[in-house]
Amino acid sequence: MTALFDTILIANRGEIALRVIRTAKRLGIRTVAVYSDADAHAAHVKAADTAVRLGPAQASESYLDIDKVIAAAKATGAQAIHPGYGFLSENADFSAACEAAGIVFLGPRPEAIRTMGDKITAKQAVSARGVPLVPGTKDAAMSDADLIAAAEDIGYPVLIKPSAGGGGKGMHAVFEPADLPAALTTARREAANSFGDDTLFLERLVATPRHIEVQVMADEHGNVIHLGERECSLQRRHQKVIEEAPSALLDEATRERIGQAAIETARSVGYRGAGTVEFIVGADRPDEFFFMEMNTRLQVEHPVTEEVTGVDLVELQLRVGAGEELPLSQDDITLSGHSIEARIYAEDPARGFLPTGGRAIDVVFPTGEGIRVDAGLEAGQQVASDYDPMIAKLIATGPDRATALDRLEAALAASAVPGIVTNIDFLRTLITLPEVAAGDLDTSLIDRLGEDELAHTATEVDRQFAAAAVLCTQGRAGTETTGALTAEALAGSGTASAWAKPRAFRTSRPDFRPTVSLTVDGETVEVTGTVDDVDIDDHGIWHVTTDGTQHTGRIFSDARDRTIWVTGERGIHVFTRPQADTSLTPGDGGAEVLAPMPGSVVEIRVETGDHVEAGDPIVVVEAMKMEHVLTAPAAGTVTISAVPGAQVALDEVLATVVDDTTADGAVDDTEAAPENTDR
Incomplete structure (x- = not known):
């Protein structure tokens, strides 16, 4: 057996860097982390044997700087x-630079990356091996006019895709010819910003599509195997949310054919290392599949394959990179049980899934049978808008799909990242939908959900629980304690409150019912009730009885108790204690267009003094690699407050629209709603 490496460098961050470090340490390999200023205190930096600063937070000056x-x-x-995934993982120039420096790139050679990284040349390569393709354009570097003409031959609806990248960035579905020119303009800009290449191509949009991909592994001796398929059909605007292995759709005959097609795809470019071949399958014709693309790297969702095959894919990458032959043949690969992964993002489903940020007061994930957590976030760590919003992956495995789903739902219920708004509760809602339970999936399922189905509304029980927490922490405001509210934290805060013990407290007036003001789900409510008993156990779990109703969960608070995070039976809710409105002239400013997330202004589409109609585009903000078009909340005259290139904070005023149709200047003070482009 060839000797493995003494030292490897992980050119990435977050959970994937930690994932690679875990296997390397098991194999006795020294690890080097790299980091930007935004990640100076990140978990992967602490976990590695040594770490090297690359530069400022901007990825182009740190993680993307090859030199x-x-x-x-x-x-x-x-x-x-x-290379992990993202950043330089599919950069042919980086692979070539490693070779030139005498450093092994733990991935394919530059030629394979270039061929498969350009989706047009990739299709040409796999077509020669008999791999089926979706009808679409075949020529490289087509102009907008060429693409518009080609769309008529392909037939609508069509899907615009960037030739040089993936992850849903730059992808747009177009159903009418009139919408294609504007969509092409936006797609080119997004592709250029994300991948440095604005080349686009078109494909026919398959009705009720399912996204199924196959994991392959190849060595430099010509051996290629596949490790089964993964179903990635639960997506939101082309961004994967839930992945599972194996697919509930395929029968054994189709599984064999699609696996062989993936192997032929790898052979078409003399592939080396781990890769994923992605196919699109019509839900109405599960035996028919088409090649979409090949990702020449390890995938985010690789853990579900590891769980059902028992194979450490990172270890195989290391062994193949060291020149070894694959230690497994195709006959050695068997699929056992079912595994499902949920991606946890710093995003707010209630605000159109906009990216969020902030500092994690705590990070709570469960352990137990069949549960795996791949996370790159620690308590106290800041989540900025500089990088992808995914902060963790929760993987549940069981002997069958139903058991895996049940374990995942229970694990999500026990997860919380107070201090940061996440999609955890949305994920619970999603995996308990009847269609998901039945395996009746397609890539548009999430986008078809209505607001009521996405809502995560605090119940009266949740509000009573939060009110009890406020009463328990009276006298604590002004302290700098942050985190889980435990008996020790309360007792050590210096409060003279009778709750510090903590035990129940009542005024001597038997009819006294305290009222607490709380803001939750965008609404300020008055919660009135009597706390009968409260206790905090040794695990930090609160047991509260209010008006005869028992509540059990955890409570977290920020430094001044203005924000409280409550976990209960249906996930986590965020409550704030409203402060007095100190505005001297409320309403005088007009209808404000606010930044829905921290980010940068990339375009302003109107000028101060212009008249706009409700819904007209005003400002384009970029955050976490995607653009968000902010529109006018009402008709009127616009005043621009932002400038292109400026960094903006959450809820910063970017423009104001004043009603120019009324004499008294009355305006609608509704906040602008962002129109998300693909994330």
Whole structure:
């Protein structure tokens, strides 16, 4: 057996960096982390044996700077570089730079990356091996006019896709010819910003599509195997949310054919390392599949394959990179049980899934049979808008799909990241839908959900629980304690409150019912009730009885008790204690267009003094690699407050629209709603 590396560098961050470090340490390999200023105190930096600063938070000056990454590898004696996913993982120039520096790139050679990284040349390569393709354009570098003409031959609806990248960025479904020119303009800009290449192509949009991908592994000796398929059909605007292995759709005959097609795809470019071949399958014709693309890297969702095959894919990457032959043949690969992964994002489903940020007061994930957590976030860590919003992956495995779903739902219920708004509760809603339970999936299922189905509304029980927490922490405001509210935290806060013990307290007036003001789900409510008993156990779990109703869960608070996070039976809710309105002239400013997330202004589409109608585009804000078009909340005259290129904070005023049709200047003060482009 070939000797493995002494030292490797991981050219990535977050949970994937930690994932690679875990396997490397098991194999006795020294690890080097790299980081930007935004990640100076991140978990992956602490976990590695050594770490090297690359530069400022901007990815182009840190994680995407090839020269800096190569220099860090040389300075630390790293013999190989693992690129993770994203950043430089599918960059042919980076692979070539590693080879030129005498450093092993733990991925395919530059030629394979270039061929498969350009979806047009990729289709040409796999077509020669008999792999089926979706009808679409075949020529590279087509102009907008060429693409518009080609769309008529392909037939609507069509899907615009960037040739140089994936992850849903730059992808747009177009159903009418009149909408295609504007969509092409937006797609080119997004592709250029995300991948440095604005080349686009078109495909026929398959009705009720299901996204099924196959994991492949190849060595430099010509051996290629597949490790089964994954179903990734639960997506939101082309961004995967839930992945599982195996697919509930395929029968054994189709599974064999699609696996062989994936192997032929890898052979078409002399592939080396881990890769994923993605196929689209019509839900109404599960035996018919079409090649979409090949991701020349490890995938985010690789854990579900590891769970059902028992194979450590990172270890195989290391062994193949060291020149070994694959230690497994196709006959050695068997699928056992079922595994499902949920991606946890720092995003707010109630606000159109806009990216969020903030500091994690705590990070709570469960353990137990069949539960795996791949996370890159620790308590106290800041989540900024500089990078992708995914902060963790929760994986549940069982002997069958139903058991895996049940375990995942229970695990999500026990998860919380107070301090940051996440999609955890949305994920619970999603996996308990009847269609999901039945395996009746397609890539548009999430986008068809209505607001009521996405809502996560606090019940009266939740409000009573939060009110009890406010009463328990009276006298604590002004302290700098942050985190889980435990008996020790309350007792150590210096409060003279009778709750510090904590035990129930009542005034001597038997009819006294305290009222607490709370803001939740955008609404300020008055919660009135009597707390009969409260206790906090040794695990930090609160047991509260209010008006004869028992509540059990955890409570977290920010430094001044203005915000309280309550976990209960249906997930986590955020409550704030409203402060007095100190505005001297409320309403005088007009209808404000507010930044829905921290980010940067990339375009302003109107000028101060212009008249706009409700819904007209005003400002384009970019956050976490995607653009968001902010529209006018009402008709009127616009005043622009932002400038292109400016960094803006959450809820910062970017423009104001004043009603110019009324004499008294009365305006609608509704906040602008962002129109999300693909994320």
